[in-house]
Amino acid sequence: SYVLTQPPSVSVAPGKTARITCGGNNIGTKSVHWYQQRPGQAPVLIIYYDFDRPSWIPERFSGSNSGNTATLTISRVEAGDEAVYFCQVWDSSSEHVVFGGGTKVTVL
Amino acid sequence: QVQLQQTGPGLVKPSETLSLICAVSGHSISSNFHWGWIRQPPGKGLEWIGSIYHSGSTYYNPSLKSRVTISVDTSKNQFSLKLSSVTAADTAVYYCARHSLVHAPFDPWGQGTLVTVSS
Numbered sequence: 001s002y003v004l005t006q007p008p009s010v011s012v013a014p015g016k017t018a019r020i021t022c023g024g025n026n027i028g029t030k031s032v033h034w035y036q037q038r039p040g041q042a043p044v045l046i047i048y049y050d051f052d053r054p055s056w057i058p059e060r061f062s063g064s065n066s067g068n069t070a071t072l073t074i075s076r077v078e079a080g081d082e083a084v085y086f087c088q089v090w091d092s093s094s095e096h097v098v099f100g101g102g103t104k105v106t107v108l
Numbered sequence: 109q110v111q112l113q114q115t116g117p118g119l120v121k122p123s124e125t126l127s128l129i130c131a132v133s134g135h136s137i138s139s140n141f142h143w144g145w146i147r148q149p150p151g152k153g154l155e156w157i158g159s160i161y162h163s164g165s166t167y168y169n170p171s172l173k174s175r176v177t178i179s180v181d182t183s184k185n186q187f188s189l190k191l192s193s194v195t196a197a198d199t200a201v202y203y204c205a206r207h208s209l210v211h212a213p214f215d216p217w218g219q220g221t222l223v224t225v226s227s
Contacts, residue, residue, distance in 0.1 A: 001170070033213035035154075042203055043154065045215040054215075086154055090211035095167055097144070097156035 002091035004100035011106045012077045020103045022070040022087035030089045032070040034063055037084045037102075046085075047072060074105070082107050110135035112204050112218035120198075120225050126191040130204030130218055137185045138162050142207045144214060145178060145189045147200040155200075159207070160187060167210070194225045 035043035116128035144159035158168035205214035
């Protein structure tokens with residue numbers, strides 16, 4: 001079955017840029033969605049179809065997808081960005097939704 | 109604005125069936141959308157359980173398929189999850205969510221229900 005690989009954790013200083021990767025075989029041919037989950041809360045969609053952003057999500061959040069890696073970029077990181085971030089795709093070969101293992105972002 | 113409200117017991121005994129309901133407001137469940145269930149064991153990642161199309165056609169995670177039933181009740185504008193023969197490994201927060209196509213993102217999500225499997 002299709003596997004998405006994310007780093008368990010990323011640490012970043014306030015005001016800097018955080019990059020969270022989501023690796024998968026030819027993931028560039030799939031549509032990738034990203035979710036933010038704060039402690040005790042349900043996940044919230046922040047990036048869909050690789051780089052689109054809901055209107056209420058700050059422009060600091062952006063996405064890209066090519067080759068074997070999709071990337072969520074958080075610019076000018078703020079303390080409120082501390083959360084776990086998950087990537088997700090639809091694997092058409094197995095007709096199966098797949099989530100990455102999640103990346104915990106810590107703001108130093 | 110569409111909202112999903114989950115209900116169901118927070119404690120289920122081993123070998124019994126877990127049952128949850130997701131009531132949809134602000135949107136007709138009979139419209140051309142898919143409705144899914146996702147779970148998250150404590151301290152772990154997200155696992156898709158399965159989804160149902162408004163017509164009633166379903167598709168499930170192969171690892172859970174033999175134990176899962178998802179159904180729609182259009183008269184009550186809600187859909188439900190049943191997971192049979194539960195064990196402690198099924199202890200998790202269960203979420204319902206909407207997606208417009210099989211490959212579309214899940215949005216919005218329900219509030220989540222912690223279900224503990226224990227005698």
